[in-house]
Amino acid sequence: MDYAATTPILPEISQAMIRCLSVDGDFGNPASQSHHYGWDAAKNITTSRKHVADLIHAKPQEIIWTSGATESNNLAIKGALDAYKYKNKHIITSKIEHKAVLDTCAELESLGFQVTYLQPELGTGVIRPKQVKQAIQPNTVLISLMMVNNEIGTLTDIQAIGLLAHQHQILFHVDAAQAAGKKAIDVQAMQIDLLSLSAHKIYGPKGIGALYVRQDIQKHIKTQIHGGGHEQGLRSGTLATHQIVGMGEACRLAKLALRDEQKRIQHLRNKLLQGLQALTPVNLNGHATQHVANYLNVSFLGEQADAILFAIKQVAAVSSGSACNSHHATSSHVLNALGHNEKLAANTVRFSFGIYTTQEHLETLLNHLVMVLKENKVASQLSFV
Numbered sequence: 001m002d003y004a005a006t007t008p009i010l011p012e013i014s015q016a017m018i019r020c021l022s023v024d025g026d027f028g029n030p031a032s033q034s035h036h037y038g039w040d041a042a043k044n045i046t047t048s049r050k051h052v053a054d055l056i057h058a059k060p061q062e063i064i065w066t067s068g069a070t071e072s073n074n075l076a077i078k079g080a081l082d083a084y085k086y087k088n089k090h091i092i093t094s095k096i097e098h099k100a101v102l103d104t105c106a107e108l109e110s111l112g113f114q115v116t117y118l119q120p121e122l123g124t125g126v127i128r129p130k131q132v133k134q135a136i137q138p139n140t141v142l143i144s145l146m147m148v149n150n151e152i153g154t155l156t157d158i159q160a161i162g163l164l165a166h167q168h169q170i171l172f173h174v175d176a177a178q179a180a181g182k183k184a185i186d187v188q189a190m191q192i193d194l195l196s197l198s199a200h201k202i203y204g205p206k207g208i209g210a211l212y213v214r215q216d217i218q219k220h221i222k223t224q225i226h227g228g229g230h231e232q233g234l235r236s237g238t239l240a241t242h243q244i245v246g247m248g249e250a251c252r253l254a255k256l257a258l259r260d261e262q263k264r265i266q267h268l269r270n271k272l273l274q275g276l277q278a279l280t281p282v283n284l285n286g287h288a289t290q291h292v293a294n295y296l297n298v299s300f301l302g303e304q305a306d307a308i309l310f311a312i313k314q315v316a317a318v319s320s321g322s323a324c325n326s327h328h329a330t331s332s333h334v335l336n337a338l339g340h341n342e343k344l345a346a347n348t349v350r351f352s353f354g355i356y357t358t359q360e361h362l363e364t365l366l367n368h369l370v371m372v373l374k375e376n377k378v379a380s381q382l383s384f385v
């Protein structure tokens with residue numbers, strides 16, 4: 001139950017990747033344009049680029065391959081801001097972004113840029129378009145916000161903010177690493193200029209992602225990795241055909257499965273939340289309706305909280321925050337921004353669901369909790385006697 005951290009590669013995707021590795025497959029360098037090895041590899045890249053573009057309603061030439069959403073976020077933010085080097089320019093983001101955005105913004109602050117970190121609504125994590133509007137200054141050049149929060153699953157009203165950004169001629173970057181495959185994305189209708197994607201959140205391989213860069217702003221984004229001028233000159237380096245094919249297939253399948261899978265997952269999420277609420281007092285972190293179904297983030301309240309946390313970790317692979325933060329001892333910056341104190345943050349679990357999560361998994365977990373709570377009750381009655 002930790003699909004937000006990463007997902008396994010689907011068998012049909014790994015098969016497609018394997019076909020691009022060895023001498024009996026399309027192993028060539030897609031930049032080699034003098035023989036069929038290169039042409040065959042390039043054909044795979046073209047097909048994959050189209051699959052990624054189709055998932056977000058973009059044009060294939062607007063897809064720039066990267067090593068993942070971390071690099072996409074870096075390229076989007078630094079690439080957009082580098083054009084204004086050493087000028088007193090302003091960025092708007094929020095306190096609950098992924099570290100790949102927050103650390104990049106902190107780096108830019110150290111170079112003299114101004115950053116406004118919007119405070120989300122306490123408890124729900126919602127960032128309202130009105131707040132974004134109030135934060136706009138005459139020198140604002142970029143708004144960078146995530147579509148779906150990776151810890152609590154709260155959705156941002158991207159379309160309303162895209163409209164605002166364009167009314168003020170501000171570039172709009174969206175980190176959609178956790179939204180792809182879970183929420184329909186239309187970069188045109190949502191007026192997005194830059195959008196980050198990652199394959200390993202949607203049953204593709206790790207180490208590959210993409211940045212959508214709207215065609216008419218490509219010349220304004222400053223390259224961060226120089227080399228052979230690949231990817232419209234925006235990101236050089238030999239294209240990793242097998243990784244790209246993996247991402248293309250993941251996007252193709254994500255688009256096909258989106259609606260039905262979301263319905264199934266919403267049902268599972270409701271079941272687990274109701275099951276937990278029936279057992280013990282819990283606090284739901286995130287918005288009750290403005291969310292995607294794949295996340296359930298709860299803090300356990302009351303005397304049994306420690307026992308419950310321990311019991312969950314005995315039978316389920318869950319996390320207390322994002323995987324990127326879990327090696328740090330400090331509590332999650334997202335929960336802090338939601339208004340949680342250290343104790344409540346420590347009693348928090350993020351469940352995240354995916355293709356292989358079944359009703360039986362939830363029943364196993366809930367039955368285990370019932371048993372542990374019963375044992376605890378008996379133990380406390382015995383010690384009372």
Ligand SMILES: Cc1ncc(COP(=O)(O)O)c(C=O)c1O
Pocket residue numbers: 004005067068069070071098100146148149150175176177178197198199200208209322324
């Ligand atoms: C919202 C968000 N942005 C960016 C990233 C980083 O993605 P990647 O692992 O592809 O670098 C993640 C991964 O956890 C994420 O959840």
